[in-house]
Amino acid sequence: MLKFTKMTGCGNDYVYINCFEERAGDPAELSKRVSDRHFGIGSDGLVLICPSDTADCKMRMFNPDGSESEMCGNAIRCVGKYVHDRGIINKDVITVETLAGIKTLTLHLDENGSTKTLTVDMGTPILAPDKIPVVSEEEPVKALALTAHDKTMSFTCVSMGNPHAVTFIDTPVKDFDVARYGSVLEVDKHFPRKANIEFAQKVDDTHLKMRVWERGTGETWACGTGTCATVVASNLVGICKRGPVDVELLGGTLTINWSEEDGHVYMTGPADFVFDGVLFD
Numbered sequence: 001m002l003k004f005t006k007m008t009g010c011g012n013d014y015v016y017i018n019c020f021e022e023r024a025g026d027p028a029e030l031s032k033r034v035s036d037r038h039f040g041i042g043s044d045g046l047v048l049i050c051p052s053d054t055a056d057c058k059m060r061m062f063n064p065d066g067s068e069s070e071m072c073g074n075a076i077r078c079v080g081k082y083v084h085d086r087g088i089i090n091k092d093v094i095t096v097e098t099l100a101g102i103k104t105l106t107l108h109l110d111e112n113g114s115t116k117t118l119t120v121d122m123g124t125p126i127l128a129p130d131k132i133p134v135v136s137e138e139e140p141v142k143a144l145a146l147t148a149h150d151k152t153m154s155f156t157c158v159s160m161g162n163p164h165a166v167t168f169i170d171t172p173v174k175d176f177d178v179a180r181y182g183s184v185l186e187v188d189k190h191f192p193r194k195a196n197i198e199f200a201q202k203v204d205d206t207h208l209k210m211r212v213w214e215r216g217t218g219e220t221w222a223c224g225t226g227t228c229a230t231v232v233a234s235n236l237v238g239i240c241k242r243g244p245v246d247v248e249l250l251g252g253t254l255t256i257n258w259s260e261e262d263g264h265v266y267m268t269g270p271a272d273f274v275f276d277g278v279l280f281d
Contacts, residue, residue, distance in 0.1 A: 001281075004034070006041065006274040007082065009074030011221030011251020013274065014061070015043045016082060019050040028066035034279065035064035041279070044220050047075045049082060055095035055102045057083050063216030071100035071161035073120060073224015073254075073267050080105040081115040081271040100161025108268075115271065122225070122265040125232045125258070126159035133163065135190045142236055148184035156233035160265065162215070163191060164229035166198040168239060173201040173209045182213025198226045200247075202239050209248045221251030228265045231256040 002024070005016045015034040017024045024030055024046075031046035033039075045063045052058035059079045061072045076096055083089040084107055092107045104121040126132060127140040134157045136144055141157035144165070155165040165185065169176060182197045197213040210230050212223040227247045234240035235258060243257035243266075254269040 002279040003276070004041070004279055005082065005276050006043065007078040007272065008251070008274055009077045009222060009224065009271050010249055010254060010269055012072075012074035012223065013043050013221075014045050014047045014072075014075050014078065015041050016047045016049060016078065018082070018086070018088075019048050020088060024048055027060065027062050028068070031062035031064060032066050041277070044214070044217055045069075045072075045075075047072075047079065049079055052097040055097040056089050056091065057094070058097040060099075063214075064218075065216045067216045068099070069162055069216070071098050071103075071225055073122065073160070073226075073228060074222050074269070074271075075224075076103055076105065076120055077118040077224070077269060077271040080107060080118045080120075081273075084115050085273075098161065117268055117270050119266055119268040120224070122160055122228050122267055124263045125229070125265060126161075127236075129157065132157050132159040133192050134165070134195070135192070140236055142233075144190065146185055146188055146190065148181045148188075151181060153181075156236055157195075158229040158232050160225040160228045160232075162225055163193060163195040164198060164226055164233075165191070165195045166200060166226075166230050166233035168200050168202065168234070168237070171201075173199055173211050176211065178211050178213050178219045182219065186213060186215055196223060196226050196229075198223070198230045198233075200230050200234065202234070203248075205241050206244065207246050207248070208234060208240060211250060222249040222254070224254065224267055224269070227254045228256055228258075228267055232258055232265065
């Protein structure tokens, strides 16, 4: 038996294993199993909350196809809530080790001392094409023309520890066929490690709507790193200010600020417990 907790950040839902107490075995295969919404628990992937030698805790995140991702903005907020509210770490500023480096989380507590929202210092955006990575001679990459099916779209490419390609569309994003185009663009030859694909619509200078096709997962209700990348891209192409910018996702709203003071991107949003359970062999 393996104890787990289902959590969600703006509808981006993962199965969390407390590896301070549990052993997850083969996490790639386990992620495939638990993510299945018909024969498993149902999630956008698996997150292991582990001890760390360099931070308060460590996060490992696996997609439904078993691949391991460097970082997930919605998942890391849930990790912060978990370790605080479950009494593992008694701090309101927490550091989390990830494959994209150590991230710092500031917790905003309610009147009962529980975590309501969290602000994550996502670090500085990576704009060099070889570091994203994306095949391009342009830096920053602001006008990468990619074709999928009957559409050629212009993409701005950003890494927030994982690769993102953002395009801004003139039609309502709610009506856009994200699966049709995202599935092709994710594996475009310009992306050596594949890419997360964001489709965004401007509402005004401080408000965007966005949907995302996540690498190794498909469309999800939210993507924290993708939301950050979208705000950075919107500033690079002159669509929005550096922030704060509210980004409306299928599962809720995240507030992003690309600070002019230190160049870091700060993401603020909720994290919620859904249920605890036990997985049987």
